Amino acid sequence: MSDLRSFDVELIQHPEFVDPQTSVLPTFALLQQDGNLYPGAKAPDISRELALKIHDTFLFIRALDERLLASQRQGRVSFYMTETGEEAADICSTAALAADDLIMAQYREQGALAFRGFPLEQFMHQIFSNEKDLGKGRQMPIHYGSRDLHYMTISSPLGTQLPQATGYALGYKRSGQKNCVICYFGEGAASEGDFHAALNMAGVFRVPVIFFCRNNGYAISTPVHEQLAGDGVAGRGPGYGLKTLRVDGNDALAVYEATRLARKMAVEEHQPVLIEAMTYRLGAHSSSDDPSGYRSRKEEERWRQKDPVARFRQWLIHQGWWSEEEDETRREEHRQAVITAMKKAEKVPKPPLEELFTDVYKEMPWHLQEQLEEARDLVERHPEAYPATAGRKQA
């Protein structure tokens, strides 16, 4: 650790400016697209059961994303974001954690939540913001959260979860709890001031946190070369005193192994870690975006050839753990399950009126009680204008 109070430093007599081009970090990769390991690569110790669970989560997320994006196009869902192309990044990193490590996500990490066992019905209740949504229908679709599954509720402001992850991890360290926080974010969010605050504080306080960047090449329409000029996001890690690794984000095995090692350092040594997973956002940014306006089909096609799901499936088949036929059957099962759950969730009523006013504070203060009464009177006088809440029995 450099400290200006120490004068025991090397002096040079010729000004040698550090050239950013000389320090490009390599990428950790184990699995080739044909499902074979790179020569000299060693597969992580991963059981058949875990490998199949990872793959099943891949298939579930593909089915969920495809169906819901289509439903958004039909106007049944107000908004949606897929994680197509990035499934290995969030799902395999979460697979390497303890089930009670805290996840702080950005928004493109529904796979992590699915891996933890979030029920399909709960995904749907959140998407349809109905009265069974754990978030009480208050946030936009894909802003999931689950206390039981240690998945912190997502919020839209980018990067805000990063310093919170440092704080949460400091809480773990203080209480002696042998857990870490994994904090997901995109390379665009890494330009926010909160990224700097978070990594700097994590380095200074030495807390058990893994900052996991999904560098998928784009922040909406902004390509990564308009986002940063240095060696990606990983290039910044050492400057903050973080152990840092760049990994092939489409390589399920490499992501798993990188995160497993990161967790060990974070939990056992309170060493914060930065992982940058290099991947590609195959889909649009969101249902409100059309990427054809800012990137080429050819580029997308190139990345489609690197599909993380297909790559891992090939590995499973080579292991003798899975087959194309089983794959097709399972995909169809997930598709049907999603459609059935969607139809059910659509019919669940919206939350009652009073949920608009609860949880602002622990107890409802006088001014909110007054406003709730005012809203109740209003709905009663104009039931036709408030079909979701008029005539509803309120708890």
Next chain:
Amino acid sequence: MSQMNLLQAVNMALDTAMQQDERVLCFGEDVGAFGGVFRATSHLQEKYGKDRCFNTPLTEQGILGLANGLAAQGQVPVAEIQFADYIFPAFDQLVNETAKFRYRSGDQFDVGQLTVRAPYGGGIHGGLYHSQSPEAYFTHTPGLKVVVPRNPHQAKGLLLASIREPDPVLFFEPKKLYRASTGEVPEEDYEIPLGQAEVLREGTDITLVAWGAQMQVIEKAAEMAAEEGISCEVIDLRTLLPWDRDTLAASVKKTGRLLINHEAPKTSGFGAELAASLQEVCFLYLEAPIVRVTGWDTPFPLALQNEYLPNEHRTLDAIRASLDY
């Protein structure tokens, strides 16, 4: 009971809270071994160790982000922002995160244990960035509570209540009074409930309301008015969000007149909220327009600080004008 100033009372409250609950943590810029630039956290690191009272890197958004994470995890963070003028880099964490944590998660997660302390207010030749009173930015934010003490006894009782409050609290300390305001403070643990105003002086002709350092101003104005035969009721609001409308409305219904005094600029200041709300519930009792005596709608100046501050002379003039209306 012992005689102490407001700063010592804050220090005593933190000491009491840390002693009583192992999860209470004090942190911010220079609050560690040094004890804070105002010495509010003096000796706390010595007493409770580096993991409970510590310096942070110089980053306000980081301090509030860290505090949100700590509170969500189950610790009881008491974060310090060195001057309220520098709370703005943390505005996003406070307004979009702290305030909405419980609501947006359907009460699955919350940061209710969080308290943010910040010295605020002018009168110390602090110029633009060591004088501001930013309370109205935060009273416009559902989910936050905003508290301002006026003397050492209040500071200790309100701060202890704020730390234990299940909702996030912004605790603004009038730094002009840090050493200037002294008084008796009980040694024992006590709390002053949030959300309750206090009537300091009963009167019949006009209600004067303020908070923090401006309490001295309206008390002085009330005394000067008394010499002219005007009876002022003086109220300390203490909690700005959620504020005590009942106490204020009862007073205004009795006196028929209301003067609000605050140091922050007039336009969209918290006085506007008080005036509009009390007009709604006291309309038939008002005998004169509600009057606001506040800072001008300018940045807080250095050389003309005295001309900027809404002092007792301006207040007395406004009292007279209200009675002559």
